[in-house]
Amino acid sequence: MNSLNLQTDWQYDPAPQSTDHINLKESYDLFINGAFVPAKNNNHRNTINPSNEKIIAKVADAGPDDVNLAVSAARKAYETSWSKISHSERGKYLFRIARIIQERSRELAVIESMDGGKPIRESRDIDVPLAAAHFFYYAGWADKLKYAFPGRETQPLGVAGQIIPWNFPLLMAAWKIAPALATGNTIVLKPAETTPLTAMLLAEIIREADLPDGVVNIITGDGSTGSSLVEHPDVDKIAFTGSTAVGKEIMKKLAGKNKPYTLELGGKAANIIFADAAIDQAIEGIVNSIFFNQGHVCCAGSRLFVEESISDEIIFKLRERMETLIVGDPLDKNTDIGAINSKEQLKRIQEYVKIGQDEGGELYQSKCKLPNTGYWHAPTLFCNVSQSHRIVQEEIFGPVLAIQTFRTVDEVIEKANNTPYGLSGGVWTDKGAKIFKVTQNIRAGVIWANTFNKFDPSAPFGGYKESGMGREGGIQGLLPYLKLNPC
Amino acid sequence: MILSNTKIDAIGIKERVARLQSRSIKATSKQQALNLALSMIDLTTLEGRDSPNKVRQLCYKATHLHENFPDLPNVAAICVYAPLVKTARHALQGSNVKVASVATAFPSGMSDIDSKLDEVKRAAEDGANEIDMVISRGRFLSGDYNYVADEIQKIKEVCGSAHLKVILETGELVTLDNVRIASELAIQSGADFIKTSTGKVQPAATPEVTLVMMQAIRDHYIKSGKLVGLKPAGGISKSKQAIQYLVMLRETLGQSWLNPKLFRFGASSLANDILMQIVKQNTGIYQSTDYFSLD
Structure with a gap:
């Protein structure tokens, strides 16, 4: 597969949000x-x-x-x-x-x-x-x-x-x-x-x-x-x-x-991509499910399940897409991923990334430059992991995605439920019947179909x-x- | 012809477009974008009343965009009907501006294949560097993809050295899934460029349709390493819109496509709006439209 050159001569200048209008007390x-x-x-x-x-x-x-x-x-x-x-x-x-x-x-x-x-x-x-x-x-x-x-x-x-x-x-x-x-x-x-x-x-x-x-x-x-x-x-x-x-x-x-x-x-939601999904929109859904708010989201789709026949394509495209994510100043209007909330949380995420590597997970991080001061973590993927890996079992609460493949609907439902958590989930397919089959059989409070991390005050939210x-x-x-x- | 998974989620595309359009392009990056957009314009006149003099005037404009800013790039091409190719070719002698000719019973495409081939041959012989053909939308919608693909292949054969742009006329294709299928048909049949619209049907180019076409081009590149160009045409008249298309291009296709060899805007009034913005960026003042020539 041929990679795109996404490091372009044409770069965006900083577009910082003005802070003139805010009054902070000491x-x-x-x-x-x-x-x-x-x-x-x-x-x-x-x-x-x-x-x-x-x-x-x-x-x-x-x-x-x-x-x-x-x-x-x-x-x-x-x-x-x-x-x-x-x-x-x-x-x-x-x-x-x-x-x-x-x-x-x-x-x-x-x-x-x-x-x-x-x-x-x-x-x-x-x-x-x-x-x-x-x-x-x-x-x-x-x-x-x-x-x-x-x-x-x-x-x-x-x-x-x-x-x-x-x-x-x-x-x-x-x-x-x-x-x-x-x-x-x-x-x-x-x-x-x-x-x-x-x-x-x-x-x-x-x-x-x-x-x-x-x-x-x-x-x-x-x-x-x-x-x-x-x-x-x-x-x-x-x-x-x-x-x-x-x-x-x-x-x-x-x-x-x-x-x-x-x-x-907490949560450790399964985000499930079937081969008949709209692929590019599913890629956006994966990005949104795990990198939204630096992954500090209890309902983040931190366990990705991809149907085996399209897993190479999905992982390739996801890596390419990650290169266009802008990591940096939270007050810049073009920033996609901001700072990790605290030193403690950054340490925790880094520990999990180390655990993932020690356990033999295949690490991929986007090549973005991180600022020198402050708390930052590059968007991170782990391939070659299974339900037995700690980074698949435990909530990391950071921009770290664990990717597994599956072959059948029943298999993925079983794996999606194979967690102590049950807050959310996602399913991506063009087939309505498959959506119902999956959503009815996963024990989670909210399951999104062909979208992720959508909230509305009229929709109840909570866990199993x-x-x-x-x-x-x-x-x-x-x-x-x-x-x-x-x- | 084997098509890939051509499923498109229209809501997902809309969200992605909205997200890309929220990029804030300021200062030097805006200046660069304006210059780039200007260099990508196919300055177009496609009216029944077009005359040789009208085309000559447009050609002069194409090479003399603004006398106070001699360093500005030229537009990429002039786009005219086939009978005016010779005139344009002559008027543009010595410049790097290309001549593009619409052909194949533009804009409807309602003609037999032999007439279309004749028309394309003549335009190419008259000196057109680029041929903008339309696909047979009726055949496409009736499911006769092979007919559409064959037609594109035959036309490609008679283009000679001229580049072939294939107009999908997305405003008539109804769904984004169809846009994706038509894009793949055109690319696999030998299109050098795929183009959204004739400008004669509403809606013409939209960011959603353009994004779907970019993704088709990217997927073809990922698999084959071949670079196919893209031309959104019709309805892009403001600098801000043009910059939003460039943002989409940058984040979907990247460096290789950020030049007029692989990306064009089919537009008539866009050039003046960009010029107005460039003058504003340099002087800090918006000038009256009276200061920008209308040709």
């Missing part, structure tokens, strides 16, 4: 009871820009006392205001938040990319618009709950403790906050310690929207803050998105307590097996925040 406090207050112990941690390792701001580190304060503010707000106001009034606040997110979308996108390393194209075109869409969607449900569950009366649970990850900071905050508010709960939310900034901007937005004090409280901190929140006796419900290991810890802590929880955990429990999004996303009583 230091961010906790958002409790409608006000920004310093942490009781006055502790801070720095949040850095992973693309240049520069400190962006100091952020308060909440201890158990602050968790207490936030939970009692949420309790008081639940009892005195949020459970008392009419459902349509609740909806109005949500609409207002959605609109302010849209108005401040450019600012949110730039800060999301600075704090987390994701390309501005993604934060601008995906994260921020989807966050606004989630608020709009659940705003619509606020006064229609009795139609959502006919013959039942809905009752909020009370105070919801919510812990979110660093891969989609603003979007995950929206996924958690919007349905909880629409159903009448109050909130204590803890963002991830490496990406707290857009959550603090969301706190400003919530204040601007004039939400009653204490309805949403946002406290920054690391795992210990999250742990205090999970164990707090006055929290009525826990919603967590993050790793399966931490999810298991939470389950242990909550065992025997009458505290409902939803967990959205060790990928978690409960659904977010859609009408199903209301349920974890409600008691349904006979009326």
Whole structure:
């Protein structure tokens, strides 16, 4: 097969997104009871820009006392205001938040990319618009709950403790906050310690929207803050998105307590390409499934299955396509792949790549130049691997794809299910019947056909097996925040 | 004729096009793109009222794009109807601008093979460097791929040294799958270039159709090592569109295709828009269209 020369004389000049319009503070406090207050112990941690390792701001580190304060503010707000106001009034606040997110979308996108390393194209075109869409969607449900569950009366649970990850900071905050508010709960939310900034901007937005004090409280901190929140006796419900290991810890802590929880955990999704697929579109689908957001995606298609008869062509074309991916400055509008979120995560990815090589996997990386400072990882493929390889079994959470071949539909279904995870999957074929056969037999919360990584607030999202429990999004996303009583 | 997997997912193509169109081309890279696009234009006049003088005027324009910018490249070719080839050839003497002639009962292709062969022979003898033929779309849609392929092969044989561009008239082929099939038919039958449209049918060139044709060209190259050219034609009148096509070309086919030997724009008003942008890049000011000659 003949290779194309994709190193062209004509190169794109840098096209950086302007940062003139953003206002970052040097230091961010906790958002409790409608006000920004310093942490009781006055502790801070720095949040850095992973693309240049520069400190962006100091952020308060909440201890158990602050968790207490936030939970009692949420309790008081639940009892005195949020459970008392009419459902349509609740909806109005949500609409207002959605609109302010849209108005401040450019600012949110730039800060999301600075704090987390994701390309501005993604934060601008995906994260921020989807966050606004989630608020709009659940705003619509606020006064229609009795139609959502006919013959039942809905009752909020009370105070919801919510812990979110660093891969989609603003979007995950929206996924958690919007349905909880629409159903009448109050909130204590803890963002991830490496990406707290857009959550603090969301706190400003919530204040601007004039939400009653204490309805949403946002406290920054690391795992210990999250742990205090999970164990707090006055929290009525826990919603967590993050790793399966931490999810298991939470389950242990909550065992025997009458505290409902939803967990959205890891994944190792199968992305399946049949020989009768539209090949070039499938190549794009593979790129999107594993290199979107540097592979920091719980539903990433990190296990690729290619029908043996086309595997040479697919791998050849995928390698060629990888040479056109632009890796670099997250704020450049042409960047396809940004920075790895943190030093720790980069180390973890590098360890897995080493494991893959030690296990005999055939490594291929795109020849892109990586910047000297910051945390970066080249797009990476492994061929010659099997279900027995660790890089096929374990979640890497980076731009690393493990490729296997298959011969029959039944074989690939069996292998796709041969994982402790069950969050997502993908199938590429021109044949409708094959799509149904595969999607009906793979145990995963979402399976995309001839596309990948598509999200919509009306579509429920969540896992089977060790990928978690409960659904977010859609009408199903209301349920974890409600008691349904006979009326 | 053995076709490869010709399945195209139209939604996937649309998404890929949108993604490529979101590339931001600024500063020096824009300047380079504008110059490159200018050098790739087939300056075209294809009207029933075309006359020798009209063609002479166009030829002068082709070699004198803007007197204040003497370093600008010339356009690649002049594209005219077959009876005007001699005039164009004469007017372009001493320049590197090629003469392209549409032929084969352009634009409908509704004629018998002998007349088509005669027409192509005459255009080639009159000095056309390039022949832009149309495929028989009616035969194609009725499933008679062999007829279409035979016709292209026969015409290729009488082209002599002239390059053959095969117009698929994608606006009449309805689906992207058909565009892919027609591209492969043309390439395997000996086309030097494949071209989207006559400009007489709407829609003419679209980024989606062009991307599918680029992928067919790339797949042929991967398998055979042969380089086939591409010419989107019709409906590309703005610099920004032209740059978006070049982005698509760069990221789909790469370095070998980023020159007028393998990529052309079939357009009439595009040249002036690019000139206007080049003047803007150099002076910082947009000039009135009155400053750009209309020929």
